[in-house]
Each structure stands twice: as C-alpha cells, then as structure tokens.
Amino acid sequence: MAHEQSFALFAVFMLMIAYGMYRTYIKGKLPHIRRLPALEAIDEGIGRALETGAKVHFGVPNADLARYAPATLLALTLMGYVAKKAAKAGVPALYTVSSPRALVIAEAVVREAYTSEGKLEDYENPEKVNVRYLGMGETAYPLALANLLQREKIATSVLSGFVGKNMLFLGESHREANTFSVLIYPEVDKVEFGVATFDYVLMAQEAYAAGALITKDKAQLGSIIGSDMISWTTIALVIVFLIIASVLGIPTKKFLVG
Amino acid sequence: MAWYRSIYPLLVIAWAIVFIILFSYYCPGTSFDIAYSILVRWSIIMGSVVIAVGLINITINSVREVKKRAPGRWHLAIWQLLLIAITLISGFAQGKGSPTTPGTIINWLFSNFYRYGDLAIFALMGFWMLTAAFRAFRARNLETFLFVFGAFFTLLRNAPIGGLIWRGFPVIGQWLLSVPYIAVQRALLIGIGVGILTYAARYFIGKEKAAFGRVE
Numbered sequence: 001m002a003h004e005q006s007f008a009l010f011a012v013f014m015l016m017i018a019y020g021m022y023r024t025y026i027k028g029k030l031p032h033i034r035r036l037p038a039l040e041a042i043d044e045g046i047g048r049a050l051e052t053g054a055k056v057h058f059g060v061p062n063a064d065l066a067r068y069a070p071a072t073l074l075a076l077t078l079m080g081y082v083a084k085k086a087a088k089a090g091v092p093a094l095y096t097v098s099s100p101r102a103l104v105i106a107e108a109v110v111r112e113a114y115t116s117e118g119k120l121e122d123y124e125n126p127e128k129v130n131v132r133y134l135g136m137g138e139t140a141y142p143l144a145l146a147n148l149l150q151r152e153k154i155a156t157s158v159l160s161g162f163v164g165k166n167m168l169f170l171g172e173s174h175r176e177a178n179t180f181s182v183l184i185y186p187e188v189d190k191v192e193f194g195v196a197t198f199d200y201v202l203m204a205q206e207a208y209a210a211g212a213l214i215t216k217d218k219a220q221l222g223s224i225i226g227s228d229m230i231s232w233t234t235i236a237l238v239i240v241f242l243i244i245a246s247v248l249g250i251p252t253k254k255f256l257v258g
Numbered sequence: 259m260a261w262y263r264s265i266y267p268l269l270v271i272a273w274a275i276v277f278i279i280l281f282s283y284y285c286p287g288t289s290f291d292i293a294y295s296i297l298v299r300w301s302i303i304m305g306s307v308v309i310a311v312g313l314i315n316i317t318i319n320s321v322r323e324v325k326k327r328a329p330g331r332w333h334l335a336i337w338q339l340l341l342i343a344i345t346l347i348s349g350f351a352q353g354k355g356s357p358t359t360p361g362t363i364i365n366w367l368f369s370n371f372y373r374y375g376d377l378a379i380f381a382l383m384g385f386w387m388l389t390a391a392f393r394a395f396r397a398r399n400l401e402t403f404l405f406v407f408g409a410f411f412t413l414l415r416n417a418p419i420g421g422l423i424w425r426g427f428p429v430i431g432q433w434l435l436s437v438p439y440i441a442v443q444r445a446l447l448i449g450i451g452v453g454i455l456t457y458a459a460r461y462f463i464g465k466e467k468a469a470f471g472r473v474e
Contacts, residue, residue: 007284013452017459066301070454073461073469080473100312101305108471116473132319133312139379151330169383172390186453188446196394196405204446208453212460215474220465227456234448 005256013230020226025219033224038182038202039210042082045156045180049091054155056093057148057179058082061141061163061170063102068162071186072102074211075160076109078184081214082158083113087122094152095131098141103133142166142173149177160184160207163194171197184210205231268470273462317342408434 023029049056060075062068079095086093097106110131114123122128134144146169149157157179163170167190174181175197183198185191186207195201202210205227212220241252261267275297282294320335320342328335348363357364395406414420415431460466467474 003284003286010455013455014459017456021459021463066305070457073466074457076468077466077474080468084473100309100315103315104308104311105469105471109468109473112471113473126322130319131315133315135316137376139376139383142383143379166383168387168390168394172386172393175390175393186450188443188450191446192405193390193394196402197390205449205453208450208457211457211466215465217465217474219463220460223456223460226459227452230452230455231449234452 013233016229016233017223017226020224020229021219021222023225024222028218030218031221031225033209033213033221036202036206036210036213038184038200039213041180041182041200042156042158043085045158045182046082046085046089046091048180049086049155050089052153052155054092054153056082056086056091057096057152057154057157058093059096059145059157059159060102060106060161061098061145061159061166063097063099063106063161065099065101068187070208071160071162072099074186074208075184076102076105077211078158078160078214079106080109080113083110084117087114087117087119090119090122092128093130094148094154095129096134096141096145096148097132098134098136100133100136103131107131138164138166142169145170146173146176149173149179154179156180156182158182158184159198160186162187162189164189167191167193168197174198265464265467265470265472269464272469276462313342408439 024031046056058079060072060079063072063075065072083093083095095106095110097103110129111120111123114120114129134141134148148154150173154177157174159170159181160183163183163185164187171181171183171193181198182200182202183194184202184207185194186204188204191201191203194203209224209227212223241255244250244255245252278290278293278297281288282290317339320338323335324332324339326332345364345367348367349357352359352362352364357368359365394402395409396402411427411431411434413431414423414427415435420427420431457466461469465474
C-alpha cells in the first residue's frame with residue numbers, strides 16, 4: 001500500500017478512536033463492556049494468596065521494549081494494577097522481568113503503586129516485595145521462573161507480554177507447581193498452548209482493552225468504542241474487497257495501488 | 259507536584275520522538291530520516307547502559323540469598339555470582355572486539371559453556387513440553403476437543419505414517435492449516451493491530467503512564 005493511503009487509513013482510524021473518547025469523556029456516554037473473567041480472576045487470585053499466606057507473582061517474559069514494545073508496555077501497565085491490588089491487600093509479591101530495560105520501568109511502576117497505596121515500607125522490604133530480573137534469552141527466563149514457582153510459595157501467577165515458543169513450558173510449570181495462573185497475552189504466537197494450559201487467558205485485542213478497563217477512566221473506556229468502530233470498519237472493508245476480488249475479478253492490491 | 263516532576267515533560271519528549279518516527283515513515287527521504295537514525299543510535303547506547311541495572315539487580319538478589327542461606331538456592335547464588343565475575347573479568351580483559359570474535363576468552367566461554375548448556379537445557383525442556391502436550395491433548399470440553407481434533411490431523415499430516423494409513427489425513431491436515439488456521443490467525447492479527455492503535459492513542463494523550471514509570 002502506498003504511503004499516502006496508509007497514512008489516510010491511519011488518520012481515519014485515529015479519528016475514530018478520538019470520537020470514541022469524545023463520546024465518553026465529553027458526552028458521558030459510557031459503553032457497555034462485557035465481563036472479562038481473566039481480569040476478575042486476578043482479584044480472585046490475590047484473595048487466594050491472602051488466604052493461604054502465599055505470594056502473588058507477576059511476570060513479563062520477553063520484555064523487549066524494541067521488538068515487542070506494545071505488549072511489554074501493556075504488561076507494565078497491568079503490573080502496576082496487580083501491584084496496587086497486592087499492596088492494598090498486603091500480600092507479599094514477586095515481580096519478574098526478562099530484560100534490564102524493562103526492569104528499570106518495572107521498579108518505578110511497582111514503587112509508584114505501593115507509594116500510592118501508602119505502603120512504601122512494604123516496597124522497601126525485600127521479603128514482602130521483590131522486583132527481579134531473571135535473565136534474558138529464550139531459556140533463561142522460563143527456567144528461572146519454573147524454579148521460582150517450585151521453590152517459592154506462590155499462590156497466583158499472572159503472566160503478560162510476549163511469550164512465544166515457551167508457552168507450553170510456562171503453562172506446564174504453573175500446573176506442576178499447583179499455581180493459579182492467568183495469562184494476559186496481547187499477541188497471537190502459540191496462543192493455543194496458552195489457552196490449553198493456563199487457568200484463565202485474555203488474548204489479542206481483549207488484552208489491550210483490559211489495559212483501559214482496569215483504570216475505569218472515561219477517556220480510556222472511550223478508546224474501546226473507537227477500537228470496536230475500527231474492527232467493524234475493517235470487517236466491512238474485508239467483505240467489500242472480497243466482493244470486488246471475486247465478483248469483478250480485480251485483485252485488492254491492483255484496486256488500491258493501481 | 260512541581261511541573262517538572264509531573265508526566266507532562268516526559269509526554270512532550272515522547273510526542274517529539276513519536277512524530278519523528280511517524281514522519282520518517284510517511285515522508286521518506288527527508289531530514290526526519292537522519293533524526294530517526296540518531297534516535298536509534300541513542301536507544302542502543304541507553305540500552306547498553308541499562309544492562310548495568312540488570313547486573314546490579316541480579317547481584318543484589320544473589321548476595322541476599324547467600325546471606326540468608328536460602329534453602330536450596332544459596333549455593334546456586336554463589337555459582338551465579340562466580341559466573342558473573344568470570345564473564346565480566348574475561349570481557350574487560352579482552353578489551354576491544356565483540357564476544358563473537360574467535361580466539362577471545364569470552365568467545366571461548368560462549369562456545370564451550372553457554373551454547374552447550376543452553377542446548378542441553380532446551381532439550382530437557384522438550385520433555386516437559388511433551389508432558390504438557392499430553393495434558394493439553396485431553397478433550398475436557400468442546401474447545402479442547404476442537405484443539406485435539408486439529409492437532410490429530412496436523413500430526414498425521416506431518417508424520418509420514420499419516421499418509422500411509424489414509425491418503426485423506428495429509429489433505430485434511432493441509433486444509434486445516436491453510437484455511438481455518440490462517441483465517442483465525444489473520445483475524446487475531448488485525449485485532450492486535452487495532453489494539454495497538456488504541457493503546458497508542460491512549461499513550462498520546464498521557465493516559466497510559468506505565469512507559470513513564472507511573473500508575474493510574
């Protein structure tokens with residue numbers, strides 16, 4: 001696709017999101033959003049950790065701020081949410097990342113979450129809160145996490161970010177350790193293994209919507225309306241180009257670029 | 259809160275970077291390209307500096323475990339500290355050159371320890387994945403039944419014995435891979451693209467604060 005058409009599409013989609021935000025933020029029309037069981041499972045998991053006196057874990061595998069930047073940043077947003085919940089409940093928590101770059105942000109996010117809940121002393125106590133870098137690479141992080149799940153007393157574990165080929169291994173590690181597991185996966189690679197092995201899964205577009213849902217902020221909720229509008233427009237465009245290609249016999253690329 | 263400690267100065271920097279990247283993509287051949295390449299170089303330099311933070315974190319945690327005599331872990335922590343020290347010393351002793359330069363100590367360590375250890379561990383993970391696959395392939399409900407159904411035909415498509423048992427197995431397996439699988443994959447990818455756009459929009463207006471180390 002030519003740059004002009006690509007830019008036009010980008011601008012139209014951005015305008016749709018802006019309209020969604022305007023509708024909720026200025027006009028106050030809040031959208032109806034269905035329940036996301038995986039998000040509710042996080043609260044349930046923290047409650048379970050509180051009852052058993054075990055830890056809550058939040059992990060970001062493949063926390064690459066270059067290749068998987070949106071997935072990693074979303075994971076860090078969710079890390080802040082889990083940290084706030086854990087701080088409020090007074091549950092000991094462990095936060096792990098697989099990249100030193102993400103570690104810097106993760107430490108800041110967790111610190112801010114504990115500060116906002118008035119629990120800075122918990123953050124400063126390594127027995128209560130620990131933000132750990134578990135190593136880079138395809139094998140280092142999953143192995144280190146599997147080891148932690150076996151050795152530490154972890155009741156609930158939430159994973160977010162890009163997982164990829166270690167999905168089955170990580171899912172099985174959680175099951176072996178009898179840990180309640182939630183996967184928030186804003187990607188598609190090996191998602192089927194995640195669905196088969198994790199207790200709760202939130203995937204693809206839903207995972208990005210979760211980032212907005214947890215805040216309960218009007219503008220953020222409006223972005224979900226915009227995202228739905230883009231989805232419907234995309235479906236309509238796919239149908240239109242399907243008809244053009246099959247009935248008129250003009251390939252989509254030829255129709256667009258000429 | 260003082261303005262310089264708020265999110266806004268960071269947001270302005272982020273906007274500037276995003277606009278440079280957008281313009282360098284949509285208006286190629288302009289001075290934005292030069293600005294973009296400078297930004298990429300800066301990010302590589304900053305990324306290298308930040309690795310030190312990871313090193314400090316891993317060292318602090320290992321020392322803490324040794325001090326506490328954490329059961330089952332403290333001796334591994336000593337081993338980890340030792341390996342960090344050996345790698346660091348050999349890296350500094352090498353001076354110039356990259357770890358991939360043949361004949362250097364760090365290259366020798368990488369080729370003879372890290373690579374084989376990594377391969378051995380990945381092979382061990384393979385067995386664990388096998389048990390996970392066995393559990394995953396149990397049809398507990400409709401979703402897992404469909405999963406098993408797809409996996410059955412895909413396995414028999416790839417295994418030579420599938421075609422020998424019945425010639426239809428590879429045909430069905432191929433159809434499953436090239437029609438429903440690709441269709442679902444593309445739908446999910448489009449959804450992810452839309453999700454990233456909405457995330458970017460929230461980031462532009464300063465609602466997504468995690469990148470700045472803040473929480474809502």
